[in-house]
Each structure stands twice: as structure tokens, then as C-alpha cells.
Amino acid sequence: MSSQNQLQTLKGFRDFIGPDAQSRRWLIGKITEVFEKFGFEPLESPALEYESLLTGKYGAEADKLIYSFEDRGGRRVALRYDQTVPTARIVSQYRNQLTFPFRRYQIQPVWRADKPQKGRYREFFQCDVDIIGSTSLLSDAEIMATTYAVYENIGIPSLKLMTNDREQLIKAIKNNNVGEEMVFSTIQTIDKLDKIGKDGVIEELVSKGMIQQTAINILSQLNQSEPSEMLKKIISYAISLGIPKDNIVFKPTLARGLDYYTNMIFEGFIPEYQIGSIGGGGRYNKLIDNLVGIDIPAVGIGIGFDRTLEAAQELGKVPNFKTSTKVLVTVFSDELISASLELTKKLRDQNIAAECSTEAIGKIDRQLKYADKKGIPYVMIIGPEEAQKNVVQLKNMQTSEQKELNYDKALKILNS
Amino acid sequence: MSSQNQLQTLKGFRDFIGPDAQSRRWLIGKITEVFEKFGFEPLESPALEYESLLTGKYGAEADKLIYSFEDRGGRRVALRYDQTVPTARIVSQYRNQLTFPFRRYQIQPVWRADKPQKGRYREFFQCDVDIIGSTSLLSDAEIMATTYAVYENIGIPSLKLMTNDREQLIKAIKNNNVGEEMVFSTIQTIDKLDKIGKDGVIEELVSKGMIQQTAINILSQLNQSEPSEMLKKIISYAISLGIPKDNIVFKPTLARGLDYYTNMIFEGFIPEYQIGSIGGGGRYNKLIDNLVGIDIPAVGIGIGFDRTLEAAQELGKVPNFKTSTKVLVTVFSDELISASLELTKKLRDQNIAAECSTEAIGKIDRQLKYADKKGIPYVMIIGPEEAQKNVVQLKNMQTSEQKELNYDKALKILNS
Numbered sequence: 120m121s122s123q124n125q126l127q128t129l130k131g132f133r134d135f136i137g138p139d140a141q142s143r144r145w146l147i148g149k150i151t152e153v154f155e156k157f158g159f160e161p162l163e164s165p166a167l168e169y170e171s172l173l174t175g176k177y178g179a180e181a182d183k184l185i186y187s188f189e190d191r192g193g194r195r196v197a198l199r200y201d202q203t204v205p206t207a208r209i210v211s212q213y214r215n216q217l218t219f220p221f222r223r224y225q226i227q228p229v230w231r232a233d234k235p236q237k238g239r240y241r242e243f244f245q246c247d248v249d250i251i252g253s254t255s256l257l258s259d260a261e262i263m264a265t266t267y268a269v270y271e272n273i274g275i276p277s278l279k280l281m282t283n284d285r286e287q288l289i290k291a292i293k294n295n296n297v298g299e300e301m302v303f304s305t306i307q308t309i310d311k312l313d314k315i316g317k318d319g320v321i322e323e324l325v326s327k328g329m330i331q332q333t334a335i336n337i338l339s340q341l342n343q344s345e346p347s348e349m350l351k352k353i354i355s356y357a358i359s360l361g362i363p364k365d366n367i368v369f370k371p372t373l374a375r376g377l378d379y380y381t382n383m384i385f386e387g388f389i390p391e392y393q394i395g396s397i398g399g400g401g402r403y404n405k406l407i408d409n410l411v412g413i414d415i416p417a418v419g420i421g422i423g424f425d426r427t428l429e430a431a432q433e434l435g436k437v438p439n440f441k442t443s444t445k446v447l448v449t450v451f452s453d454e455l456i457s458a459s460l461e462l463t464k465k466l467r468d469q470n471i472a473a474e475c476s477t478e479a480i481g482k483i484d485r486q487l488k489y490a491d492k493k494g495i496p497y498v499m500i501i502g503p504e505e506a507q508k509n510v511v512q513l514k515n516m517q518t519s520e521q522k523e524l525n526y527d528k529a530l531k532i533l534n535s
Numbered sequence: 536m537s538s539q540n541q542l543q544t545l546k547g548f549r550d551f552i553g554p555d556a557q558s559r560r561w562l563i564g565k566i567t568e569v570f571e572k573f574g575f576e577p578l579e580s581p582a583l584e585y586e587s588l589l590t591g592k593y594g595a596e597a598d599k600l601i602y603s604f605e606d607r608g609g610r611r612v613a614l615r616y617d618q619t620v621p622t623a624r625i626v627s628q629y630r631n632q633l634t635f636p637f638r639r640y641q642i643q644p645v646w647r648a649d650k651p652q653k654g655r656y657r658e659f660f661q662c663d664v665d666i667i668g669s670t671s672l673l674s675d676a677e678i679m680a681t682t683y684a685v686y687e688n689i690g691i692p693s694l695k696l697m698t699n700d701r702e703q704l705i706k707a708i709k710n711n712n713v714g715e716e717m718v719f720s721t722i723q724t725i726d727k728l729d730k731i732g733k734d735g736v737i738e739e740l741v742s743k744g745m746i747q748q749t750a751i752n753i754l755s756q757l758n759q760s761e762p763s764e765m766l767k768k769i770i771s772y773a774i775s776l777g778i779p780k781d782n783i784v785f786k787p788t789l790a791r792g793l794d795y796y797t798n799m800i801f802e803g804f805i806p807e808y809q810i811g812s813i814g815g816g817g818r819y820n821k822l823i824d825n826l827v828g829i830d831i832p833a834v835g836i837g838i839g840f841d842r843t844l845e846a847a848q849e850l851g852k853v854p855n856f857k858t859s860t861k862v863l864v865t866v867f868s869d870e871l872i873s874a875s876l877e878l879t880k881k882l883r884d885q886n887i888a889a890e891c892s893t894e895a896i897g898k899i900d901r902q903l904k905y906a907d908k909k910g911i912p913y914v915m916i917i918g919p920e921e922a923q924k925n926v927v928q929l930k931n932m933q934t935s936e937q938k939e940l941n942y943d944k945a946l947k948i949l950n951s
Contacts, residue, residue, distance in 0.1 A: 125585040137578070138576075144577060156883050167657075172541040230582065359873045477666070478671055
């Protein structure tokens with residue numbers, strides 16, 4: 120009836136079952152908790168937009184990765200490719216209703232028809248927080264402090280933010296007589312410094328037509344430079360907002376691959392888990408104008424959801440989600456079904472996640488096996504004797520210890 | 536640069552901004568809280584599946600509403616149309632890893648190219664909870680009790696569950712010599728009883744070729760019938776699990792429009808907000824076999840997310856989400872930026888959602904206006920005098936009352 124093919128997940132797509140889904144929900148909870156504490160409001164945009172909104176916004180290469188099609192009404196539509204373009208559309212569409220500066224966060228899946236490989240998926244969550252309609256340096260600092268607080272909240276206070284001033288970077292390049300048309304290409308090469316090293320950068324710049332000495336000069340001048348006055352202010356504000364002094368570092372060669380950043384840029388790194396930047400952002404004062412024709416400045420960050428979850432898992436910060444159920448209430452016999460159901464209800468009323476056995480009624484061994492297989496930490500057994508004496512048997516599935524207790528004492532253990 | 540068209544939301548799609556998104560997050564939180572307390576685990580399936588998995592599963596009419604297209608690799612793919620078919624695929628794909636009974640919940644958007652109208656969208660959330668791999672009547676009761684507990688948790692304990700036994704309904708129809716081929720069509724008409732009344736049902740059945748007296752007999756026999764032994768047991772278990780006796784009602788004419796239900800069926804209604812059923816479900820022992828060729832029984836419910844949110848809003852159960860920010864810390868002057876930032880950090884450390892003014896530094900009036908426009912309930916002012924005396928001015932934006940307080944007293948008010 121069904122071909123085998125259709126019964127599989129599409130390549131580059133993932134199912135999240137039980138503990139995997141719970142870990143994701145945990146991380147989303149940790150992130151939104153901070154976002155809301157910092158006064159950002161949630162935003163949800165539709166999965167589908169007019170294709171014309173998206174095309175030409177991410178560059179020619181990216182255009183090929185947009186999932187687009189004709190809908191049944193003959194409209195060309197496309198799946199969300201990022202969250203910045205839909206937000207720009209929303210800022211335009213609702214500009215008379217919104218209060219600016221508009222502080223919003225957005226955590227939703229995006230879709231890209233990229234070649235799947237380790238750590239790269241066709242469906243993945245983006246996690247953006249932005250302040251739109253503010254040129255204030257305080258807003259730059261707020262975005263940085265929000266980012267740091269997110270990692271603090273998931274138990275990674277070691278997060279280091281590297282920051283730079285795009286304007287200063289561009290000035291250093293131009294001061295060496297690099298033509299306007301080569302500036303962004305030069306930035307893209309400098310952005311690879313950590314990956315390919317100083318020699319690699321020089322080599323690539325030369326291959327792009329730059330005189331070797333110019334490349335050497337740019338790098339050495341950058342390395343000797345001091346943060347701009349603007350950046351110094353942002354850093355000092357960010358420290359006042361809670362980033363420890365040592366966790367925010369001026370990095371004059373930080374470049375960021377995207378061309379739309381105008382001033383402050385920054386990236387986050389986890390020293391004890393080196394998988395490259397776990398997210399980055401900065402100020403983009405011209406982007407919304409370019410996208411939707413409204414001149415409105417903005418600053419923000421995109422946090423890498425999958426990378427952050429991976430790091431939190433590797434560093435042992437994610438709770439061990441085996442199952443949401445804390446206790447299984449067994450059913451001893453048909454006669455005792457009601458007693459077990461009522462006990463289950465009582466536990467739930469006390470906010471204990473509880474299941475009542477639905478299968479193998481009367482066969483306690485099989486019910487215990489189910490609890491064991493699912494990783495449920497406790498089992499409560501109520502037989503005719505227990506029912507009469509108004510007690511329960513509480514079995515700790517990890518230690519196999521079993522105790523006869525009254526309900527209140529059992530509850531105490533479950534709550535501990 | 537941009538056509539006006541592309542700067543709009545597609546018809547049938549919605550943006551959720553600020554309070555709207557917060558209300559949705561609130562409802563999802565309330566629902567998942569109950570689901571997890573009842574021992575259900577989250578599941579997330581991809582937005583895209585092989586088209587062949589979806590087509591032919593929902594009926595010919597529904598097939599026309601599936602968003603499907605050819606991806607860049609030449610695969611026919613389709614957007615999630617419901618959550619049952621992907622779950623059936625997952626049960627098949629991971630059947631050796633899953634523990635059965637598999638208790639899962641799934642809350643995700645689905646897409647249907649339906650004609651948009653009031654209350655009907657092309658993108659909307661479904662909210663399903665199911666027990667897969669159990670024929671136990673306790674599982675039927677668990678699903679009912681979970682449903683009731685969800686509405687109890689959102690402040691609507693008046694929810695009434697109407698329930699019936701599909702087998703008994705079919706028997707009553709067949710007992711009146713209705714041919715096998717007419718049975719489901721008869722059920723579909725009986726399902727309209729509340730909308731079109733008894734005469735309407737009889738009229739429609741006659742138009743479908745039934746003798747009028749037969750139609751009259753079926754309805755009158757149904758109305759005189761008692762719940763089956765099976766249904767009596769389920770109801771008694773559901774009561775043990777916490778549904779008040781009066782909130783679960785046997786309704787012998789309850790039919791449910793979908794053809795796949797095999798035994799117990801039920802629907803939820805809110806007496807004080809009559810918009811029809813807010814969700815429904817039942818037992819579907821053959822569906823997974825039909826979908827993916829694995830004979831596995833199941834029982835579940837789909838809760839109508841939009842309807843439930845609408846009901847909760849109309850009944851005043853949704854908190855008033857104006858903004859997530861509890862207090863705006865103003866900035867008196869450039870010299871006092873750090874003092875204001877540090878105060879903001881201190882508040883956030885105490886879990887108070889706080890914003891620091893980023894704009895109009897030194898212009899307290901404009902900063903107050905921003906707080907007012909956003910609906911931020913409190914404003915904290917710290918000028919040179921306050922900084923020196925180590926106090927703050929706390930302004931209640933609703934009453935306009937302003938008090939000079941030390942930090943601890945201000946915190947107490949913000950926490951109350």
C-alpha cells in the first residue's frame with residue numbers, strides 16, 4: 120500500500136521524539152525567559168510569504184536555496200528563509216501601529232534547500248532578537264547583554280563576545296588604497312582569519328588581485344588598532360548591563376560574512392566548546408530600507424539554535440529528559456482500577472507528572488518493565504492490602520528499593 | 536523597489552505581534568503543562584513530507600487542499616496537512632525504538648489551501664494528544680481526562696464532554712436495514728443534528744434515498760438507547776481520573792464527521808460560549824494500519840487551538856498581555872547612563888522584566904510617553920539627586936502616582 124520511500128523523513132529534515140523534543144523545548148524556554156526579562160516581545164510570521172518578498176534579498180546563491188512554488192491560486196509563494204525579511208515586511212505593514220524602538224524576538228523554523236551535511240539541515244530553528252528603530256548605542260549594548268544573559272541562563276557564563284566596528288574595518292581597508300568594489304570582498308576574506316590563518320588570508324587576498332604588501336599592511340594595521348570611541352562606549356554600557364569585563368573582547372579583525380552590517384558587529388564563542396561562532400549580529404542601519412523601502416535603523420543578533428543546543432548538551436547543561444512521567448501507578452486487578460485511577464488523579468493534582476498503567480492489568484511485572492523501559496523513576500503499587508491499610512508501595516526504579524509508605528510520605532519523596 | 540503586494544501577508548495567513556503572540560504562547564504553555572503532567576511526551580515532525588505520504592489519506596476533497604510542489608531535487612513534497620499522518624509515519628519508522636503504549640502530544644502549524652473565511656485560516660495550529668498501541672479502555676478515559684484537565688487549567692472547568700460508541704451507532708443504523716454502503720453517509724448526516732435539527736436530518740437522509748420511516752426509527756431508537764457496557768466503563772474511569780460526573784454526558788446521536796473512528800468518540804463543548812465543538816476525538820483502531828500498514832490501535836483528541844484561544848479570550852481567562860516589560864528605567868543624562876544601566880541589570884537579576892530607555896536621553900517626558908504607549912506599568916526615574924541619596928522615583932503609570940523609595944521598597948512594589 121505504501122512505498123518504503125514515503126515512510127521516511129525527507130533528507131535534511133528531522134523528527135524530534137520525546138527527550139529530543141524536550142531538550143529543544145527546554146532551550147527555547149531558557150532563551151525566551153531572558154528575552155522577555157530584557158523587554159523583548161514575541162513575533163510569529165507565517166511560514167509562507169510572497170516569493171517576490173524573498174528573492175533577491177539574500178544574494179544570487181541563496182536565491183537558489185529558497186523553497187518556492189506556485190500555490191493553487193497561481194501565486195508564487197516561498198517558505199520562510201530567514202526571519203529578518205519577514206520582520207522587515209511586518210515593520211512596513213504595521214508601521215503605524217507599532218511602538219518604536221520595536222523590541223522583538225522570533226524563534227521559528229526556516230527552510231533552505233541546502234546540501235544536507237553534519238550540522239546542516241534543510242529545516243532548522245532561527246532565534247533572533249532585534250531592536251528596530253533605534254540608533255542609540257545603548258541598544259547595541261542591550262543586544263550584547265541579552266546574548267550574554269542567554270548563555271548565563273543555560274549555564275554557560277564563559278561565553279565570550281568578540282566585537283568590532285565595521286566602519287573602522289572599512290576605513291583600514293580603504294586607507295590602503297583598496298578600491299570601493301574590492302572592500303566587501305576583502306572583508307569576506309578577513310572573516311576567514313580564524314579558519315585559514317594569516318597566511319591563508321594574505322594568499323586569498325592576493326588571488327583576488329591585491330598586492331601582497333597591501334594585504335600584509337591591512338592585517339598589521341588592524342591588529343595594532345584600538346577600539347573606536349563608539350565601540351568603547353558600547354562595551355562600557357554592555358559591562359554596566361552585566362557582561363563581565365573579560366567576556367567582551369575587541370577583535371579588530373572580526374569581519375562577519377554578511378554585507379549588510381554598518382557599525383558594531385559581534386560574535387559569541389564558547390571557550391570550552393570550540394565549534395566556531397555560536398551566533399552573531401550587529402548593527403544594520405540600511406538593511407530595512409533596502410528590503411522594504413523604509414529608512415529605519417536596527418541592531419540585533421541571530422543565535423544559532425542547533426549549535427547552542429549541541430554545546431549545552433556536550434557541556435552537560437541540558438537536564439536528562441528520559442520521560443516527562445515521574446511516577447507510574449500500577450493497576451493490581453480489575454477491582455482496584457478505580458483506586459489506581461484516583462491515586463493518579465491525586466498525584467497530578469499535586470503537580471506530579473503521573474501515568475496510570477493502561478496495559479497488563481494484574482501483571483505487575485509487565486507494568487514494572489514498561490516503567491523501566493521508559494525510564495520512569497518511580498512506581499507506585501497499590502494492592503488490596505495497601506488499599507485496606509491506606510498505604511502505597513513506592514519503588515525507586517534506579518535503586519530497586521521498595522518502601523511501604525502513607526501517601527503523604529510518598530508524595531514527599533516524589534517532590535524531592 | 537518593492538511592489539505593494541509582496542509587502543502584505545498572504546491571504547489566510549497571520550502575523551502574531553506582541554500581545555497576540557504572547558496569548559498564543561500562554562495557551563500553549565497551559566496545554567503542554569497538562570499534557571506533561573499526564574505523562575505525554577512532545578513530538579515534532581518536519582513541515583515537509585514526501586507528497587505520496589499525504590495524498591489519498593484525507594479523501595479526494597482534502598487532497599486538493601494539500602500544499603504540494605516539486606523541490607529542487609525533483610522530489611514531490613508536501614506541507615504538513617495534519618499531525619496524524621506524520622505520526623503514523625513516525626510510528627512506522629521508529630517502531631523498534633519506541634515504547635508502547637506511545638503517549639505523545641504534538642502542537643504544530645498545519646497548512647491547508649482552503650478558502651479563507653472568518654475563523655478559517657490556511658496556516659493554523661493543531662494540538663493533538665494520543666495513546667498509540669493500546670486497546671485498553673483506561674486509555675480512552677485518559678484521553679478524556681487529559682482534555683478536561685486542559686480546560687480546567689485554562690479556567691474553563693465548565694467544559695462538557697459528549698460521548699458515544701461508534702459501534703453502537705452503526706448497529707442501530709444497520710438494525711434498520713440500512714445497507715453497508717449507506718452507513719457512513721448516514722453517520723455524516725446524523726452528525727449534523729445540532730446544526731440542522733431532527734427534521735433536517737430526516738430530510739437529508741430521505742434525499743440520500745432512505746425511507747422516511749427508517750430515518751425516524753433510527754433517530755428515535757438512538758434517543759432511547761443506553762450507553763454500551765464499554766462506554767459505561769470508560770465514563771466511570773474518566774470520572775475516577777477527575778472529570779466531574781455532570782461534565783461527561785452520553786449522547787447517543789453523537790456521530791463525528793470523520794470515518795476512521797471505530798469505538799468511543801467524544802467532543803468538547805463550552806456551555807457559556809457556544810461556538811460548536813472545541814475539539815473532538817475517539818478511538819481509531821484501524822487508521823494507522825490503513826495509513827502505513829502497521830496494525831496498531833490508538834485513541835486520541837485534537838483540540839481546536841484557535842477556537843479554544845477565542846473562547847478563553849471571550850471568557851476573560853487570558854491574562855492582559857500589553858507588554859512583557861514591567862518597568863522602564865529612564866536615563867536622566869549622559870552622566871547617569873551607567874547608573875540607569877546598572878539599575879536595569881539589578882532589576883533583571885531579581886527576575887523583573889525591565890527595559891532601560893535607549894532614546895531621548897535626558898528627556899524624561901519623551902521616555903514616559905514611550906512607556907505609556909507601550910503600556911509598561913511602572914517607570915523608575917533616577918536623577919542626580921536620587922543617585923546621591925541612593926533612592927529612586929517609582930511612577931505607577933496607571934495612577935500617575937510617583938513615590939521616592941529606596942531600592943528594596945521599590946522592588947517590593949514591582950514584585951507585588
